[in-house]
Structure formats: structure tokens, C-alpha cells
Amino acid sequence: MTEYLVVKFPKPRKVLLNGVPKGNTNELLPLEAGKYTVSLEPPPDFKPPAQDIDLGNTSAEHPQEVVFN
Numbered sequence: 435m436t437e438y439l440v441v442k443f444p445k446p447r448k449v450l451l452n453g454v455p456k457g458n459t460n461e462l463l464p465l466e467a468g469k470y471t472v473s474l475e476p477p478p479d480f481k482p483p484a485q486d487i488d489l490g491n492t493s494a495e496h497p498q499e500v501v502f503n
Contacts, residue, residue: 447459472486
């Protein structure tokens with residue numbers, strides 16, 4: 435089943451899931467359910483440096499959100 439994630443950040447940036455680029459910030463990302471470490475590509479001008487999530491029980495209308503500042 436497809437799950438959905440949106441990674442919020444004020445600037446456009448590549449989203450890294452387990453160290454691999456998987457899309458862009460502020461866009462709906464369709465993914466497999468599971469555990470991910472979410473981060474952003476350099477420069478490291480965001481906090482926190484990474485967030486661990488367990489992606490599940492989402493929909494395109496109600497994605498899981500991860501916010502970086």
C-alpha cells in the first residue's frame with residue numbers, strides 16, 4: 435500500500451530518505467510504508483539534522499508531515 439509524506443522547509447531542497455534523494459521539500463512524496471531517517475541535502479542550514487519516522491496510515495489527502503526549520 436502506498437503511503438504519503440510531505441517534508442516542509444522554507445527553501446526548495448532535495449529530501450533524503452535513509453541517505454538517498456527521494457524528491458523535494460514541500461511536495462507530496464508517495465512511498466512504501468516503513469521506517470525512514472529523513473534529512474535534507476546540504477548545506478546543513480536546517481534543524482534538526484535528521485528525523486526518524488515510521489510511515490504508515492496516511493493518504494494523499496492526509497500525508498505525514500516532517501518539518502525542518
